[in-house]
Amino acid sequence: MELHEFSLRELRRGLQERDFSSVELTTTLLKRISALNPALNAFVTVTESKALAAAAAADARRAAGEDGPLLGIPMAHKDIFCTAGVRTTCASKMLEHFVAPYNATVVERLAAEGMVTLGKLNMDEFAMGSSNETSYFGPVRNPWHTDMVPGGSSGGSAAAVAAGLVPVATGTDTGGSIRQPAALCGITGIKPTYGRVSRYGMIAFASSLDQGGPMARNAEDCALMLNVMAAHDPRDSTSHPAAASDFLRGLDRPLQGLRVGVPEEFFGAGLDPEVAAAVQTGIAELVRQGATVQSIRLPNNPHAVSTYYVLAPAEASSNLARFDGVRYTHRAANPADLTDLYQQSRYEGFGAEVRRRILVGTYVLSAGYYDAYYRKAQQVRSLIREDFRRAFAEVDVIVGPTTPTPAFPLGAKNADPVAMYLADIYTIAVNLAGIPALSLPCGFTAAGLPIGMQLMGDYFADDLLLNVAHRYQQETQWHRARPSLQAGGA
């Protein structure tokens, strides 16, 4: 096995045993990035010299007797997390040259553990998209098949981890943006319970839905990352006081007696038969390990997508108002007056999908429409939450497909936004409820594309999801499969 395929535990052991230094590891991965990134376009910014300096610092800490699960281990951030001194673009022309004067809490916490940041990862513009095609910096390509999308919005993170450019990356998930690309790229990613991971310094798309989380090649690596990422942060008022936990502690618990619920609504029309079959096989593995399965109903799940596409744009229309051409953003040349400055800067700075969602969000919050759209959507949101509450009275985890189809070709859904929105049909309800959910690989299509299985848990059952995924990965090999990539290819 090569260095770029190591898990976090294996990397730590190698660093402890002095098999390699952090500088050597970092150099190896930087070389791999420069060889493979041209084909994948996973990185927006590579911070080579800063990375080598951080690696040298980590080696010095280790030489001084320090150790830690993440010390000296390379990673990369989705370009939505603010990094002091390194540009943070959100994959938008609007922030093409924006350099934050501060670090996001997540960035700060991982850096304090001695992680080495290799750069910033591509994404859908302002996290709005399910294929990573809305990026100002061009689409990311799926490492398993470069004509296919990697999913979105954390497409750069998923592709980089799948391709072995980094062992782990951060992502964010507003309606499936960690889980859907994780599924399409054959990796493991968890959207934690809302309030687990601080949103401070994570550029807001839809504040009540956004949640940061780790993306990695297995559940244990996710747990190691989440141990650091999850923490109460007084700078984020929605951060939960009991956010921190030890996610490794229960990782090995046997699944004997685990109550698995399978929602009927997740296996209806629109689900690709290969995906359905792989997920059913995955569920059978849980049963083989002692879990019991029962069918459940999430009757309001069919309303999740339309509810989401009222609430998320509403919040986004307000969250993105600060990008106004006045301070750190793109500014139109020679505006005629103030209104023209706003209009031109925003027209030029935002891509079509972002503009579409701002318009939708502005509309649903307008006088005379608020009650019909925003207020109604909030009421449906309560019903969706109630669905899960009822379900978790009977089962411990809910299992189903992460996405209705495997990765689709680049450009396939660009002309039809609604078809694109339906790529998140199984992931969105989780964000509306605020519960945790995880996607892990459970098979491949005949064409060789990864398939993801989704585990959903009750509030603060993140550890249980990681436990189930870990036990599953102890007995299966899907997560060990690697795409074959030709350096300099494509």
Place this chain on the structure above:
Amino acid sequence: MASCASVLAGGGGLSMDWEVVIGLEVHAQLNTATKIFCGCPTAFGAEPNSHTCPVCLAMPGALPALNAAAVDKAIALGLAIGAELNRHSVFARKNYFYPDLPKGYQISQYELPVVGKGTLTVQLADGVEKVVGVTRAHLEEDAGKSLHEAFIGQSGIDLNRAGTPLLEIVSEPDMRSPAEAVAYLKKLHALVRYLDICDGNMQEGSFRCDANVSLRRPGAAYGTRAEIKNLNSFRFLEKAIEYEIIRQRDILESGGQIVQETRLYDANRDETRSMRSKEEANDYRYFPDPDLLPLVLDESRIERIRDILPELPDAKRTRFMSQYALTVYDAGVLTAGRFLADYYEQVAAGVDGKLAANWVMGDLLGALNKAGIEIEDCPVSAEKLRLLVQRIADQTISGKIAKEIFEEIFYRGGEVDAIIDGRGLRQITDVAAIAAMVDAIVTANPQQVADFRAGKDKLLGFFVGQVMKASQGKANPDQVNAILLERLQKS
């Protein structure tokens, strides 16, 4: 009909058949040390943009965290006006674009404010009390400032003020004259300073007011209102409403209709001007701010603030009337401000309350007013004035001498007793000494003595004056009077 009469009084010739309806929206800047959603200082007058951070600059990814001190101050106001305190209130975003509004929205409260319905009782000039309803008070953040002067063809933005906590206090449309509006505003101004929640500085904009003004026929439904913005003095409030009453009356009486709009008062020209009509008004697209949890008040927090609430103006006025035997008017003047009230109580400690009130309201406030000094900056400490009044009460000096000493300590400083002793101003109360002076005057003026005895009573003043002059003002006037009368009766 009383309300119509007050319209006439305030409106400068408004005919009897219109009633003015006024409601006020007051923005009180809460005097917390730091901003409402970040740790930046709120101090006024710093270098532009020096009191800023990622949060109040609205950098991408920055999030608000509520300042508990601002909430406590809102609770204090709510308790002081007997308002409902909403145990659950919600911050909302008010969305609009403006360069000094860095997030593109203002965090405010909309459907559920922290303070609900309350009342404020105001004293009108004729001694009548009026209860004005307070609809609500809500927390919000201030915007920054645009600076147009220093840049040619461009505007500068100073975000030091962005995020300063404001409490917007909205009254019911209960006021019926400019005088009532001014009385309400003054009462509220005194109250926020009593509570130490706002410094009340109207010039710096810490306490500013918008007025909603409309006219109607008495008993009819409310007319269409105009909102007059940014009234930063009591006088401007009065003048602006007076102007607005005439403007609206003229429109209505010539058969026109009032347009609902926002108007700006121009103090230089003493007129209001249209800023924007209802059609041009922004649709603010209010919605609950998802970055902030609902604000939940628990009983212990409310009780903790209730326990440390200072004595409020009305209670203090009533107490002054009974404790110091003051009139309603005197007690009202002395309790108009917390500092003045405290000052008075220090002066009145151990001396006659009425005498202390006369000195504070007469000589002291007169001198301060003449010198243009606020009571907070008074050069004579309350302790010093108490001593001076004490020296009158214990007959060490006469009231006349006291006035001289007051002038001295007010303008030049010095200690009361040192001045009395140094200048030999101690009052003469020795009966024999005064009698000797009286006898000398009586002997020197036989004609006047004869005239007095013949019935010219007014001559007593002449004799008193002569004796006081001979004693250089130091003789005790009561004793001089008594001995004179005794001597002059003798024949």
